[in-house]
Amino acid sequence: MDIQKQIYKLTEIGIALAEERNLDKLLDKILRETRLFTGAEAGTLYIRDKDHLVFAVIQNDALGSRCQKITQNLRGQQLSISSSSMAGYVARTGRILNIEDVYQIKEGSEYHFNPEFDKKEGYRSQSMLIVPMKDAQGNILGVLQLINAKKENEVIPFDSSKEMLVLSLASQAAIALKNAQLTKKLKEVYLDTIYRLSIAAEYRDSDTGAHVRRMSHYSAVIAKHLGFSEEEVENILYASPMHDVGKIAIPDRILQKPGKLTKEEFEEMKKHTLIGAEILGNSDSKVLQLSEKIALSHHEKMDGSGYPYGLKGEQIPLEARIVAVADVFDALTSPRCYKPPFPVPKALEIIKEESGAHFDPRCVEAFLKGLEEILEIKKKYQELENEK
């Protein structure tokens, strides 16, 4: 490949990396693309976390499908930034290491090869190219370790003329990583804020904060099993916690009444759907537009007996039909001042019974498909609750 072609290839890879905003996919892609570029059979990607390196991805064509498991086991394990490992040495010094055979590193060298992985997995590491992932300020955000360059089934040394190109690529990868991390952080903060404020809006109600967290994750699971795209699932996760913000406008005497509501009081209570839609309405944002729909219609029922408009079937936005199942399931399985929590089988029975009447049968089906995930979510937030 001539130098011009290499540049185009390099830019192409850089662009593909820069566009990937899903952090896990990005990490995988960075390692895969740099391996392809250098012809490496295997490789490891480490990310810097303060004064440590953390295993992020391991790829090894010789080990095949075992790699995923190895990655899972090693993921999150730490390596100190010091000469005790080669990656640690690169992270400490910012230098590139290009070694013909790691088992031939001389004693007294500034860095050391640790043969533990080879022994355990029955692999033979030989040539290695290890480069730092630097940002524009020269900060080292991670380390790329490329193992065993191959040519016609022979392990050969890494081409030293490619070192600088790999370093460039690693730096582009570093920025992509930084951007993906920033986006992830932004989204986490966004969701955390939605939860806090939605809980605030439900503070006067009997609900605990865990309700909005649980029901939003349940809704996301149902959406996923209905075949929604990743982005649509995420939007439901963000939009659904706000479904009851309209309750804010319901007077204490109704919202906190211990007994049954009178007809007039219930009419007042129903308005929380309309008020919620008003608070969330007229936004340019997809998430808020969706939250408006959900707030307005999450009490509609398939048979037209719901409120505020008595919409039927497909007239009700699908996302509101999803949230209806998630919301009711959580209400059934949670304690309320007027009832203990129902056991899951009892709650499932009620949900199934109401399929076609209260609930959209497709949503109930998707809910049942995702039941295992839903019970995991329930368990997780139960534990969080108990920890308090």
Added chain:
Amino acid sequence: MDIQKQIYKLTEIGIALAEERNLDKLLDKILRETRLFTGAEAGTLYIRDKDHLVFAVIQNDALGSRCQKITQNLRGQQLSISSSSMAGYVARTGRILNIEDVYQIKEGSEYHFNPEFDKKEGYRSQSMLIVPMKDAQGNILGVLQLINAKKENEVIPFDSSKEMLVLSLASQAAIALKNAQLTKKLKEVYLDTIYRLSIAAEYRDSDTGAHVRRMSHYSAVIAKHLGFSEEEVENILYASPMHDVGKIAIPDRILQKPGKLTKEEFEEMKKHTLIGAEILGNSDSKVLQLSEKIALSHHEKMDGSGYPYGLKGEQIPLEARIVAVADVFDALTSPRCYKPPFPVPKALEIIKEESGAHFDPRCVEAFLKGLEEILEIKKKYQELENEK
């Protein structure tokens, strides 16, 4: 410059671009860096908005400081994606145009040069290199128009061997642009959501939604004039709208009482600071940590006469001291059920009088420095209010 050096330069520029997340700065940087790379005296950057190109930045060393004004005037103006302009032709076809002299373009050519700008500004465009900004999928996100390559004060044609490098750079710029736009969008959605939910939390109160919007922008202005960094100012903008979420837990009979509160009722009312801090507390997010501080301490006073803890001076977090000024100024200049809005001079008088007693003198000073901006914000949201 040899090809190796050019590659490094290219990657360096790409990385610098990818790191810039402020959209305005990024656009400026993209044009500046590509001009430097090609030796162009002038240039224009267009961004695609659906089926149009929109002027984003104009740079022209020959026109000097007039450029900023020209950019301001042209900014947002549209160009159709068609052969009626050269940039439009490039956006339509995705081709690179490298023209020695735009006044020599033959009649019957597929694209046309529009001499209007030259006439108006007394400039002579001659050589031009126009490249599309493509993402990894080949979508055209913008067009870079580089004008008059210079060598020793002579206009020369653009070096055709550099075309592909400039195209690479333009593509890297395209991704950086996409990322910056996405981040901007995410932040806008975040802020919009905070406003909606904070308004919800204050729904039972007499406040209109515009209060949280105004006071958060006032707080940001004060922070800016205190020398806070851009990020810190942004954090205050996001955190301050949530200052009163704790009011959610205050019963209707106190929150909505028309007359003066009894001592016991006021003690109850004061708890909104503690409850707000509880709702927002224990988060990993900087914005929420800041909002917790502000919720807790925005009713403290410099002389120790505030609540909930009667903190004095520097004991009160600076951000809470900022919000205190912004919050009170907005309350003074807004109508309440028990008072008409005070005119601005009267409100300023009160704020100044309370400097050192209620308010931190440094915050009052910063507030007065930013008064012009603050009154603009006030006017803007006044108008939004009236439109409803």
